[in-house]
Structure formats: C-alpha cells, structure tokens
Amino acid sequence: MLATALINTAALWKIIVASLVGGVGVVVAFGFLLLGLSKANQAKGRPGAQAGYYLVSGVCGVFCVAAVAVGIYAMAKKPATPAPKPAAKTAAVRSSA
C-alpha cells in the first residue's frame, strides 16, 4: 500500500520490462551469436547448415546492435531528469495508486 502510494508503478513496470528485454535479451542474443559462429565453424563442408548458423548469428548480432542503438537513443532523448514537478508527480501517483 505504502509502496504503491510512493512509487509511480506505471513507469516502474516499463522500466522492468525494458530492463529485462535489454539486459537478459542481449545476453541471450549474444550467447546465440557466439554459438552460431562456433557451430558454423564446425559445420564446414555442410554449406546449408553453415548458412543456417550464420543466419542465427546475424539475427542475434542485429538484435544486439539494435539494443545498443536504442540505448543511445534513450540517452539522447531522455526527459529532463530528475525533477518531476511535485504537483505533476502527485497527480501521477494518484492516478496510479
């Protein structure tokens, strides 16, 4: 009760989801990128399989690069922090409570 009164829960959920997609997503994507490259290396002589592994790596690489680009975009476009006007903040808290 106290927590929901003091925390802008709508923003909090957005932060949690974005952090999970960025934090866990990039780690998993990067892992599959490495795995794809490794398997592609082992699949020499099997062009089809090799192309498939490279495709997995490529897609994961694009995801990682896109995540970095979104991060830099977020830095450049971030709202004026930190001072939410007390009145506006109170309204936001009320609507989310």
Added chain:
Amino acid sequence: MAAMSAADVILVLVVVTAISFDFTNGFHDTANAVATAIATGALKPRVAVMMSAVLNLVGAFISIKVAATIAKGIVDANVLSGTTGLSLVFAALIGAVAWNLITWYFTIPSSSSHALIGGIIGATIVASGTGAVKFRPLVETVLAPAIMSPVICAVVALLGTFCAYRLVRLLGDREAIRGYRAGQIGSAALVSLAHGTNDAQKTMGVISLALIANGDISSTHFAVPLWVKLACAVAIASGTAIGGWRIINTMGNRLTTVESPQGFSAESASASVILASSYFGYPLSTTHVVSGGVIGSGLGKRLASVHWGVAGQMATAWVFTIPAAGVMGAFAYGVSDIFGKGSVAGSLIIGLIAAGAAFTLFRLAQRNKISAADLDRSHVTPEDEARRGAAALARTPAGAAA
C-alpha cells in the same frame, strides 16, 4: 575592471568546488563502468579507464535536453536563491566531496548523486529548518529508486547470468570466455557513455543553478553555457582517467568473483536499467544499479558466491550517504554562517578546511595504495579462466563464500 562582489567570489568557489565534485564523481564511479571488464581481464586497467574517460566525455554532450536540476523539488527553491543560496550550494558541494573522498578512502562504492542530495538537504536544514525540505519528493524520487534499482538490476543480471551459463555449456568454456570478454568491451563502453550523460549533467545543473542564483543566466530562457558543459565533461573524464583503483577493486574483485559471462550480464543489465530509468524519468544512482548487477551476476552463477560481508558494508554506506553528507553539508554551512550569512570569509575558510582534509586523505591513501598493476588480469588466458571456473565450481559453497 569592476571589483568582484562577494556573490561573485562565492560563485567562483561554487564553480571550482562543483568541478572538483565532478572530478571525484569520475574516479569514484569509474568502477561502475569498467570494474568487471578489468576483473575478467577483458581489458587492461589503463586501457579500460581511458576508454571509459573518452566515453564519459562524449556522454556528457549526448543529451541535448537539460537534465540539470538535481535537488530541485526536494528543497524549497527559495532557499537556493541569492548569495545565501550560493553559500548553501557551496556547503552542499563540500559535504558531497567530503563523503565521496571518505568512501573512496575506505574503498566503498557509494552514490555521488546521493552525496550531493545529502549535502543540499543538510545545508538547507541549517539555513532554513526542516520545513524547507520536501520529504515526499525525496522518498519518491531518491529513496524509493535507490532501494528498487539495485534489486531490479540484480534480478535482471541473475537471469542473464543463468541464461549465459546455459549457453556456455553448449559453447565450451574457452570459446565462451573469449566471446564474452569481447562483449564486455561493448557493454562497459555503453555504461561509460550512460554515466557521462547522467552524472556530468548533474554537475552542469549545480553550476547552472548557481549562475541563475547570481543572476548571470536567466531562469526563464535557461540554457547551460558551453563553458559549463566543457568544464564538467573534462572534469568527469579526467577523474575517470586517473582510475579509482580502490573502488574498482571492491566492485570487480571483492564483491564476487566475476567471470566474463557474469561481467557481460552485469554490465548489460546495468546499462538497460540505467537507460530505461532515465528514459522513463526515474532518476537513480549508477553505483547502486551496477552493484546490484554485480551481485545478481554472482547469484546467477552460484547462489553462494557473493561476499555478503562486503555487500553489507556497501549497503551500510548507502544508507549513511545522505545523512552523512547531510551532516557535513550542515557543518560546512553552519561554520561559514558564523562569519555572516553569505559571507566570503566563511566560504573561504570552509573551502580551505575541506582542501586540507582532502589532501590529508590522499596522503593517507598512499599508505595502502591500490594500483593499476595490482588489478591487471589481462594475462589470464581464457584457458586459465575456464580452469579457475571449474575449480571454483568444485569447491563447496561455504568455501566459495569465504
């Protein structure tokens, strides 16, 4: 040439102290960006801090919008105006720098932003009483994010590390370690950039606040002057470049034993939480987030591998940061006030006491110095790291936690 007024002299003191604060912020927080990359040997210590310094410099210029307004909304805006307001900001900065240097001496990562907020609150209470502090916004915008952000980052890093090690099994240790080390360079770079954007702008905000209080820039057509941006960017980058080896050691080596998949997970989680929070307007401390990330990465690999004693020390320092910086800010303001409200003599004396104390701490720190060479793990090959990891897994959880 017109003689400088008392307010101009205090303004100069504020600007110099704000830039010094930014410098301490740089070396205090270098650890946030590069500690895990150094700990795993992904980067040589000097290379890591130089990369971080350059990216902090760039980061300071990235955001075109003005972050700027630290502590606005937390204390009554009226107390920050005029010459008295300038002395208050000065005392607050002295409190923040003092706490940053004390925690640096004791090798504890703590939040520079919280130190600054604490300093402002302490000085405000002495200047205008507790009525001038707005406690609800303080809880909403400072304390609640400080509790939640490390927890969120720890959970994200834990899940990331867990997934990373599932993939490491498929990849083989040697290949995985080599790959994740490369990835760590990118993730450390992103955290450095985010740190420059977030923290350099806080100091820009303090200097702008002082310039507004002194009537040098308009509060209605507010824009941070270029020289302020440049000074802050260079100060934070220089602070980063000298390398806060003491805190890097705590963050990278003492909190948990970090391997490259963990380091990559911790940094990715930290960058995501920091950027998402600042984008959605939730101010938070980079230090809190990264510490949460490192702990999460320790838990994600093996539940017992976090050194909870060190984590406990850090958490204690976090709890005390606002009150302790507050007490020092209050003391600084109280002493300068003895010489008259907004007096130059009072501010000069406090400035001299602080400079003397800072010098003494630096000298004391030389006795148990931690250098870049002590932290260099770049000679550890992926094969060595894989063997070390296997040996650590073979140990009992109690042994790992010792």
